[in-house]
Amino acid sequence: MSYQEKQNIVNIFSGLLVTGIFAWMVYLRHLSGQFDLTEDFRAWGILFLIFIGVSVAVRVVIQIIFHIINAIATREEKVPVEDERDKLVKLKSMRNSYYAFVSGFVVSVVGLALGMPVHWIFIAFVVFGLIAEIMDNGSQIYYYRKGI
Amino acid sequence: MVQSRIQNNIRQLRFQAGEMTQQELADRVRVSRQTIVAIEKGNYSPSLELAFRFSYIFKTPLEEIFSYEPGDET
Numbered sequence: 752m753s754y755q756e757k758q759n760i761v762n763i764f765s766g767l768l769v770t771g772i773f774a775w776m777v778y779l780r781h782l783s784g785q786f787d788l789t790e791d792f793r794a795w796g797i798l799f800l801i802f803i804g805v806s807v808a809v810r811v812v813i814q815i816i817f818h819i820i821n822a823i824a825t826r827e828e829k830v831p832v833e834d835e836r837d838k839l840v841k842l843k844s845m846r847n848s849y850y851a852f853v854s855g856f857v858v859s860v861v862g863l864a865l866g867m868p869v870h871w872i873f874i875a876f877v878v879f880g881l882i883a884e885i886m887d888n889g890s891q892i893y894y895y896r897k898g899i
Numbered sequence: 900m901v902q903s904r905i906q907n908n909i910r911q912l913r914f915q916a917g918e919m920t921q922q923e924l925a926d927r928v929r930v931s932r933q934t935i936v937a938i939e940k941g942n943y944s945p946s947l948e949l950a951f952r953f954s955y956i957f958k959t960p961l962e963e964i965f966s967y968e969p970g971d972e973t
Contacts, residue, residue: 755933809901831931831932831933832929834929834931834934835930835934835946835948836931836937836943837934838928838935897942898937898940898941898942898943899942899943
């Protein structure tokens with residue numbers, strides 16, 4: 752398995768882990784009455800900003816740990832140079848990820864038009880954001896394995 | 900498996916060039932070894948610039964490295 756494939760698998764699991772833990776903690780606080788996510792949209796804004804910050808920080812740490820473990824396991828310290836094929840794979844994967852997120856946005860807007868509560872939009876953003884990320888990393892694994 | 904219509908004989912040229920390894924070739928044309936593997940398997944068609952780098956390294960004209968197998972286009 753190449754470095755890029757392993758990195759994408761780590762990205763998928765770290766995305767699931769960070770989003771899952773954060774969502775669970777927010778849900779528990781919502782249940783305890785610290786904030787009401789069905790009415791308080793300012794809380795959603797603050798939570799999204801905190802989530803972005805926490806997510807970036809945790810992923811950086813996970814990437815560093817992955818690189819150290821990979822270097823020990825494979826005895827290759829150098830990270831492979833990104834070449835034209837890597838750039839093409841990333842570009843195509845980002846396109847797939849974009850389609851997934853836009854589909855989620857459309858579904859959310861349709862839901863809103865059909866009378867769904869507004870806070871479902873924010874939940875849909877989190878869910879489809881995660882799906883889009885899985886699509887991005889999954890597509891990269893697919894293109895690296897099957898060719899482009 | 901996505902197979903390209905562009906075929907190549909890079910593997911053969913590597914062996915003719917003193918059994919050059921995939922890593923050595925990758926370093927010389929400035930791509931990763933995985934990209935050389937993908938090109939040799941026909942899973943990736945290199946850019947024109949990379950194709951010219953192969954041509955320069957092997958001192959062989961492009962048409963002797965790469966060949967195109969047309970499909971049903973007329």
